[in-house]
Amino acid sequence: xxxxxxxxxxxxxxxxxxxxxxxxxxxxxxxxxxxxxxxxxxxxxxxxxxxxxxxxxxxxxxxxxxxxxxxxxxxxxxxxxxxxxxxxxxxxxxxxxxxxxxxxxxxxxxxxxxxxxxxxxxxxxxxxxxxxxxxxxxxxxxxxxxxxxxxxxxxxxxxxxxxxxxxxxxxxxxxxxxxxxxxxxxxxxxxxxxxxxxxxxxxxxxxxxxxxxxxxxxxxxxxxxxxxxxxxxxxxxxxxxxxxxxxxxxxxxxxxxxxxxxxxxxxxxxxxxxxxxxxxxxxxxxxxxxxxxxxxxxxxxxxxxxxx
Amino acid sequence: xxxxxxxxxxxxxxxxxxxxxxxxxxxxxxxxxxxxxxxxxxxxxxxxxxxxxxxxxxxxxxxxxxxxxxxxxxxxxxxxxxxxxxxxxxxxxxxxxxxxxxxxxxxxxxxxxxxxxxxxxxxxxxxxxxxxxxxxxxxxxxxxxxxxxxxxxxxxxxxxxxxxxxxxxxxxxxxxxxxxxxxxxxxxxxxxxxxxxxxxxxxxxxxxxxxxxxxxxxxxxxxxxxxxxxxxxxxxxxxxxxxxxxxxxxxxxxxxxxxxxxxxxxxxxxxxxxxxxxxxxxxxxxxxxxxxxxxxxxxxxxxxxxxxxxxxxxxxxxxxxxxxxxxxxxxxxxxxxxxxxxxxxxxxxxxxxxxxxxxxxxxxxxxxxxxxxxxxxxxxxxxxxxxxxxxxxxxxxxxxxxxxxxxxxxxxxxxxx
Numbered sequence: 242x243x244x245x246x247x248x249x250x251x252x253x254x255x256x257x258x259x260x261x262x263x264x265x266x267x268x269x270x271x272x273x274x275x276x277x278x279x280x281x282x283x284x285x286x287x288x289x290x291x292x293x294x295x296x297x298x299x300x301x302x303x304x305x306x307x308x309x310x311x312x313x314x315x316x317x318x319x320x321x322x323x324x325x326x327x328x329x330x331x332x333x334x335x336x337x338x339x340x341x342x343x344x345x346x347x348x349x350x351x352x353x354x355x356x357x358x359x360x361x362x363x364x365x366x367x368x369x370x371x372x373x374x375x376x377x378x379x380x381x382x383x384x385x386x387x388x389x390x391x392x393x394x395x396x397x398x399x400x401x402x403x404x405x406x407x408x409x410x411x412x413x414x415x416x417x418x419x420x421x422x423x424x425x426x427x428x429x430x431x432x433x434x435x436x437x438x439x440x441x442x443x444x445x446x447x448x449x450x451x452x453x454x455x456x457x458x459x460x461x462x463x464x465x466x467x468x469x470x471x472x473x474x475x476x477x478x479x480x481x482x483x484x485x486x487x488x489x490x491x492x493x494x495x496x497x498x499x500x501x502x503x504x505x506x507x508x509x510x511x512x513x514x515x516x517x518x519x520x521x522x523x524x525x526x527x528x529x530x531x532x533x534x535x536x537x538x539x540x541x542x543x544x545x546x547x548x549x
Numbered sequence: 550x551x552x553x554x555x556x557x558x559x560x561x562x563x564x565x566x567x568x569x570x571x572x573x574x575x576x577x578x579x580x581x582x583x584x585x586x587x588x589x590x591x592x593x594x595x596x597x598x599x600x601x602x603x604x605x606x607x608x609x610x611x612x613x614x615x616x617x618x619x620x621x622x623x624x625x626x627x628x629x630x631x632x633x634x635x636x637x638x639x640x641x642x643x644x645x646x647x648x649x650x651x652x653x654x655x656x657x658x659x660x661x662x663x664x665x666x667x668x669x670x671x672x673x674x675x676x677x678x679x680x681x682x683x684x685x686x687x688x689x690x691x692x693x694x695x696x697x698x699x700x701x702x703x704x705x706x707x708x709x710x711x712x713x714x715x716x717x718x719x720x721x722x723x724x725x726x727x728x729x730x731x732x733x734x735x736x737x738x739x740x741x742x743x744x745x746x747x748x749x750x751x752x753x754x755x756x757x758x759x760x761x762x763x764x765x766x767x768x769x770x771x772x773x774x775x776x777x778x779x780x781x782x783x784x785x786x787x788x789x790x791x792x793x794x795x796x797x798x799x800x801x802x803x804x805x806x807x808x809x810x811x812x813x814x815x816x817x818x819x820x821x822x823x824x825x826x827x828x829x830x831x832x833x834x835x836x837x838x839x840x841x842x843x844x845x846x847x848x849x850x851x852x853x854x855x856x857x858x859x860x861x862x863x864x865x866x867x868x869x870x871x872x873x874x875x876x877x878x879x880x881x882x883x884x885x886x887x888x889x890x891x892x893x894x895x896x897x898x899x900x901x902x903x904x905x906x907x908x909x910x911x912x913x914x915x916x917x918x919x920x921x922x923x924x925x926x927x928x929x930x931x932x933x934x935x936x937x938x939x940x941x942x943x944x945x946x947x948x949x950x951x952x953x954x955x956x957x958x959x960x961x962x963x964x965x966x
Contacts, residue, residue: 368710388704391691391693515763530658
């Protein structure tokens with residue numbers, strides 16, 4: 242009896258130990274290739290369904306307590322606005338913006354909504370030297386204004402030109418960007434305000450994996466209607482917001498040169514040399530110093546010998 | 550300020566004792582041994598000071614405007630172009646020009662080339678001030694300048710390239726303060742401090758090399774965060790850090806040549822024989838280093854293009870602009886340096902140094918501003934942004950001159966050292 246208990250205990254211990262080993266192994270492989278939180282949420286944007294009503298812009302403005310814009314949300318002349326030859330973009334007063342694109346060969350224009358795409362491995366987050374950004378398990382990329390110093394590297398790093406800066410404020414500047422309605426909705430399991438406001442079901446909220454499959458299914462069922470590509474599946478290492486479109490993506494104002502891997506991968510070459518320089522340089526240069534000054538030392542010791 | 554030698558017969562302060570045999574006080578040393586009235590009149594006589602006065606008279610109100618009414622009142626920094634001239638010139642341009650400190654430190658302390666000692670302190674000071682003013686530029690540009698210490702103590706993001714830049718510039722600044730402090734200790738007559746610095750000189754120099762390699766490289770690596778924004782000819786994800794590091798070598802050396810030339814011509818009264826007799830020979834030596842660094846840089850730039858197979862870009866408009874930069878900022882100074890060194894033509898080496906200083910600044914502006922967002926539109930800085938940039942540079946000039954007038958940088962301190 243006694244031995245049995247001991248053996249049982251031994252087995253239990255063994256199982257616990259191997260479980261622990263597996264967990265730690267799993268952690269290691271995750272660190273090398275982070276493919277996003279398993280149950281994180283996402284949104285599929287179907288450009289064939291968007292009619293450019295700007296309801297999402299209005300809902301976002303209200304949900305995030307952003308200032309009332311000069312032109313109301315039912316004013317569609319904003320689609321003709323150009324700044325420096327560019328269509329409208331996000332700024333400190335708008336986290337999301339809809340633009341109109343006249344695609345050659347199509348009898349109607351297409352509309353595309355932009356907002357933060359909430360990357361799986363965000364460039365803003367990895368470039369931030371004060372850890373102001375967090376990727377939550379729900380999938381949102383959120384920002385902490387209390388630690389931000391306003392260096393704006395995140396804006397340089399974001400391949401989608403999303404984060405904006407409150408340049409107008411001297412005392413309370415901060416980054417302004419879409420946070421997936423994290424505080425008020427996503428953390429409670431609710432879809433963001435823009436998705437809920439869309440009357441056309443152009444935006445579909447769900448687990449990233451599910452909406453990705455939905456996108457694939459729509460393309461499969463209507464191969465003539467869609468481009469065979471889901472923008473955001475791999476762009477910048479994968480994003481929570483993804484797009485399917487009836488027209489080539491570069492015709493609807495999307496940058497198709499955005500790398501298909503996390504932006505961080507481009508920085509890793511440099512990050513890898515840092516520990517090497519830190520450890521090799523001291524030995525190398527003190528070595529060179531010893532070699533370069535060897536003659537002087539020899540002469541010096543000869544001199545002192547002569548004196549003695 | 551040659552007015553000194555013209556109007557006053559006695560030698561400016563070079564030791565602790567005044568002509569009467571008494572000790573100079575620190576206050577007298579600060580006033581350069583002049584009475585306040587004499588000091589004021591020599592200051593007003595100098596036309597450079599009037600130009601500086603105009604720069605500050607216009608610039609200070611603009612600077613206040615920036616701090617009280619926001620960055621957007623003085624700059625064109627936008628959501629598309631987060632970094633403007635303050636960082637494009639002030640950080641990315643000033644830091645390579647300040648590589649001089651670690652380069653001459655290495656030459657003298659590590660390689661044992663004592664023949665460069667006459668110019669070493671000028672190079673160290675040039676490095677210290679360049680870094681310090683890069684931080685000043687940063688303080689103008691940062692959204693929340695009062696949080697400058699946050700990455701060190703409040704919220705740490707150690708995996709970011711900028712984290713490395715922040716820490717390394719901060720530690721390297723203290724290393725450089727220590728290196729330059731031996732001149733200060735001589736000047737105030739605190740020999741214990743100087744002896745201590747001398748005892749750790751090798752350690753300081755080696756840490757200087759490490760920190761410089763990493764943060765000069767890190768400034769380049771910052772742009773690898775924007776692979777789809779910077780024009781491919783100005784961005785090589787694999788080699789960007791070494792492109793920036795290598796160009797900092799000729800930039801730093803060239804900057805010392807430029808500074809020493811200005812000192813030789815406009816501050817002759819402050820230079821001693823050791824400096825004046827050696828500066829030409831040192832210039833040739835530094836020019837040789839520049840030529841080697843430039844040819845290396847040219848080759849690794851070509852390697853960068855070959856590695857990413859970007860030859861086709863050379864045929865575009867951007868490619869021609871790139872080749873213009875390579876021709877004027879790399880090939881031209883390279884040949885001038887090589888020719889000048891070979892035929893012992895100091896004037897040509899000095900001219901080459903000026904071109905290569907301007908060339909490096911041009912390269913950094915190209916990377917940070919002109920070829921950034923090459924697919925969008927061109928950002929043109931606001932005139933107020935340009936003015937503040939010039940004003941901070943003027944402040945750098947004044948500080949530089951103030952220290953050179955006083956500390957034993959261009960001359961050897963006489964008496965106990």
